[in-house]
Amino acid sequence: MKKTNASILIIDDQEDILFASKVYLKKYFENIHTLNNPKKIVELLSKNAIDVVLLDMNYRIGFEDGREGLYLLKEIKTLSPKTVVILMTAFGKVETAVEGLKSGAFDYILKPWENKKLLESVKQAVDKSRKEQKKNKEIETDNDFFVGTSEIIKKAYSLADKVAKTDANVLILGENGTGKFVLAHHIYCQSKRKNNPFIAVDLGSLNSNIFESELFGYAKGAFTDAKTDTPGRFEMAQNGTIFLDEIGNVPLHLQSKLLQVIQTKTVTRLGETKPRPLNVRIITATNLNLKLEVTDKNFREDLYYRINTMEIVLPPLRERNEDKIPLAEYLLDKMIEKYGRGEITFDKKVLEQIEKHAWNGNIREMENKIERAVILCENNIITVSDLDLETITPYDENPDDIQLSSVEKATIEKALLKHGNNISKTADELGLSRGSLYRRLEKYNININ
Numbered sequence: 001m002k003k004t005n006a007s008i009l010i011i012d013d014q015e016d017i018l019f020a021s022k023v024y025l026k027k028y029f030e031n032i033h034t035l036n037n038p039k040k041i042v043e044l045l046s047k048n049a050i051d052v053v054l055l056d057m058n059y060r061i062g063f064e065d066g067r068e069g070l071y072l073l074k075e076i077k078t079l080s081p082k083t084v085v086i087l088m089t090a091f092g093k094v095e096t097a098v099e100g101l102k103s104g105a106f107d108y109i110l111k112p113w114e115n116k117k118l119l120e121s122v123k124q125a126v127d128k129s130r131k132e133q134k135k136n137k138e139i140e141t142d143n144d145f146f147v148g149t150s151e152i153i154k155k156a157y158s159l160a161d162k163v164a165k166t167d168a169n170v171l172i173l174g175e176n177g178t179g180k181f182v183l184a185h186h187i188y189c190q191s192k193r194k195n196n197p198f199i200a201v202d203l204g205s206l207n208s209n210i211f212e213s214e215l216f217g218y219a220k221g222a223f224t225d226a227k228t229d230t231p232g233r234f235e236m237a238q239n240g241t242i243f244l245d246e247i248g249n250v251p252l253h254l255q256s257k258l259l260q261v262i263q264t265k266t267v268t269r270l271g272e273t274k275p276r277p278l279n280v281r282i283i284t285a286t287n288l289n290l291k292l293e294v295t296d297k298n299f300r301e302d303l304y305y306r307i308n309t310m311e312i313v314l315p316p317l318r319e320r321n322e323d324k325i326p327l328a329e330y331l332l333d334k335m336i337e338k339y340g341r342g343e344i345t346f347d348k349k350v351l352e353q354i355e356k357h358a359w360n361g362n363i364r365e366m367e368n369k370i371e372r373a374v375i376l377c378e379n380n381i382i383t384v385s386d387l388d389l390e391t392i393t394p395y396d397e398n399p400d401d402i403q404l405s406s407v408e409k410a411t412i413e414k415a416l417l418k419h420g421n422n423i424s425k426t427a428d429e430l431g432l433s434r435g436s437l438y439r440r441l442e443k444y445n446i447n448i449n
């Protein structure tokens with residue numbers, strides 16, 4: 001009989017159970033791993049792709065309420081969402097196992113089990129795990145990613161495709177709305193980590209108080225609200241990819257903590273002392289000129305070199321003139337599908353405007369305008385008034401102006417972030433009147449709501 005190509009992990013503190021189940025299941029499945037200490041789960045899951053876990057619910061004598069099992073179940077589902085878990089429980093403890101089913105376990109079996117029943121349950125779990133993996137592949141191949149025809153963007157995307165196959169850290173630079181998140185996700189989908197988690201974190205929105213607990217996790221009791229042991233985003237990304245957006249906005253004292261995680265490939269939860277091993281690919285992004293931030297001593301040089309093994313610059317839309325019309329057509333098709341509309345086309349005048357317009361808000365601005373136009377348009381033709389571009393200055397800056405305006409925009413965004421979008425304080429810091437700050441927010445399409 002041919003063995004099924006699947007990896008099963010059995011976790012139990014009783015050696016005889018591990019031995020017996022391993023010997024039996026080895027006849028049917030290619031890889032059987034066993035663990036007698038559940039603390040080693042993170043390490044094992046970070047090094048192996050496991051299809052099914054058979055998990056005992058109790059480990060310490062005197063603690064037989066199954067809570068440990070439920071906790072470990074949560075941890076496994078966080079670290080490796082596509083792994084299917086079967087709980088093992090003693091007769092009379094079914095209630096906790098049922099709670100486990102509600103928390104994402106696939107099945108439970110009673111100890112001592114009949115081998116046939118165990119085999120049946122594991123086979124079904126392997127099927128389920130295969131289906132999950134297939135579902136994910138379909139989503140990924142269905143992933144709609146616009147490439148474009150300009151040399152500058154083709155170069156950037158081809159670099160991304162090349163680096164995707166490796167485990168190198170990637171830094172994506174580009175103005176707001178140029179597609180940094182979309183590119184990071186695209187890299188993940190092309191990588192060998194695509195069946196493991198993709199965790200995106202907007203570092204700009206994490207204030208210093210929650211930065212560490214969110215990213216590194218915490219132990220129960222580490223601070224007043226720490227009710228349970230909780231993994232951070234790094235652990236959630238175990239075996240997968242973490243996308244750290246707005247890395248340029250992390251304050252210096254927290255940069256050193258990030259550096260330590262990246263350097264040591266370990267993370268220590270708040271309130272714990274022992275580091276946990278990490279196997280995570282790191283993709284970062286920022287709209288700031290990070291090199292300049294390093295020169296100005298706002299960003300640690302050592303962290304910069306850690307994260308930019310490969311640097312990909314996404315050009316603003318105004319530097320990709322020939323992509324504007326094809327991109328607009330692509331976004332139009334996307335919106336037609338979203339709103340279930342029949343064929344809609346652009347009026348000739350609209351196409352001219354699309355080409356001339358600066359699109360300082362980049363792809364996001366174009367997407368928003370086209371979405372609005374699809375909702376508003378009558379007669380299935382998008383007119384100039386549907387697209388609503390009249391009020392916006394056409395693009396006629398020279399390259400030096402572009403550089404300058406990118407810097408100005410980034411400076412304003414940084415000051416806004418620092419002052420929690422408070423207009424008066426931001427204007428004060430920048431030496432502007434409130435009126436001129438508002439004019440600039442409009443010019444650069446900066447939304448503060």
Ligand SMILES: Nc1ncnc2c1ncn2[C@@H]1O[C@H](COP(=O)(O)OP(=O)(O)OP(=O)(O)O)[C@@H](O)[C@H]1O
Binds near residue numbers: 145177
């Ligand atoms: N290559 C692409 N193909 C299809 N759509 C894209 C592409 N790049 C960007 N977009 C669209 O443009 C919008 C902005 O993209 P995204 O959020 O990735 O930009 P960003 O640079 O991360 O923005 P921010 O800096 O503001 O976070 C998204 O709604 C996305 O759907």
